[in-house]
Amino acid sequence: MSENPFLAVALALLLVPLVLVAFLPPAAGGPVLPAVPSWPTYTVQFGDTLGGIARATGVPVEYLIASNDLDPSRLRPGQQLLIPTGGVVHTVKAGQTLADIARSYGVSESALRLANNLSGEPAPGSRILVPAPVVVPQATAAALGRGPAFAWPVRGEISSPFGSRIHPIYRVPSFHAGIDLAVPEGTRVCAAAPGRVVTAGWEGGFGLLVVLDHGDGYTTYYGHLSRVLVQVGQFVEIGEVIALSGNTGLSTGPHLHFEVRRDGVAVDPLSLLP
Ligand SMILES: [Zn+2]
Structure with a gap:
């Protein structure tokens, strides 16, 4: 030395x-x-x-x-x-x-x-x-840096896309305001973007629902959950686990219904996801 x-x-x-x-x-x-x-x-x-x-x-x-x-x-x-x-x-x-x-x-x-x-x-x-964080919420391959950064809330096959469809329960033409991601019950659902929890509970056909407000007019909806892990008013990070997926409400099988609204109007989540 x-x-x-x-x-x-x-x-x-x-x-x-x-x-x-x-x-x-x-x-x-x-x-x-x-x-x-x-x-x-x-x-x-x-x-x-x-x-x-x-x-x-x-x-x-x-x-x-x-x-x-x-x-x-x-x-x-x-x-x-x-x-x-x-x-x-x-x-x-x-x-x-x-x-x-x-x-x-x-x-x-x-x-x-x-x-x-x-x-x-x-x-x-x-x-x-x-x-020394216990968990590190993070978005995998989020579209960071271009417009609103949204990340996939779960990884799963899209079992029903956004747009017009025949309603799976009522069997009549209807509009699907989000995408359905086929995942087993109990799959961890992550916040698609940072934001505040504005709904966390039962909401009619959505079953157990979480809604996040991301600011700039954007909100995201996570429906048919089996368990909600956040409370109204809480601010969650992108990638933070907010709920477990399920099959509650008007649902024909385990999946996550994911919806993005801009100024209250549903937009195709695929246009915003990476
Ligand atoms: Zn759906």
């Missing part, structure tokens, strides 16, 4: 806790921004893979994806990746409370406060560290 003092200083600097706290002046009239921790970044090189970066940095792949709102299939050279240390770096969304974030990652609110030196609510757009 060399006795080079510069190397020793460099090593000592590296060991300084990476969460350096910088205070930003409060925006005029806006919320007071909390302490903003900063994290090192890495520039993606030609030939890099997410797995390789994960191994080199010691950061789990799912932490890298969640911290960078990353579409793993679109890793490009030159892209700047934030390298989180000690957990996931979460970007706070408008309307998302600390309690919501705690629920999304299965951690306590006090752990979030402690790790981020927070007393009030974090400002939308700010980044906070989620230390």
Whole structure:
């Protein structure tokens, strides 16, 4: 081992806790921004893979994806990746409370406060560290970066597409406002985009239903569920498990009815899914 003092200083600097706290002046009239921790970044090189970066940095792949709102299939050279240390770096969304974030990652609110030196609510757009998350909600191949980012709520065959059809129970021409995804009962249903739970319970023909409001006029519907795992008012992350699929309501077999509405009008989910 060399006795080079510069190397020793460099090593000592590296060991300084990476969460350096910088205070930003409060925006005029806006919320007071909390302490903003900063994290090192890495520039993606030609030939890099997410797995390789994960191994080199010691950061789990799912932490890298969640911290960078990353579409793993679109890793490009030159892209700047934030390298989180000690957990996931979460970007706070408008309307998302600390309690919501705690629920999304299965951690306590006090752990979030402690790790981020927070007393009030974090400002939308700010980044906070989620230390040692129990779950990391993430969208697989979400259409991140182009328009509203929607992810598949479950993976399954489309047993009934969007549009006109003969109603499977009433046997009359009718309009199918969503798509049916054939999945076994009890399949985990994930939020197709971040948003607030506005319905979580029994709703006529939908059976057990969850509705999420994503803002910008977009809502998503998840019908015929067997179990609801969220509550009205809760803000859920994209990819967060919100329910278990089922066969409740007007349903002819186990499936998930998935619907996207824009300004209250049903649109074909396939036009928005990756
Ligand atoms: Zn349906």
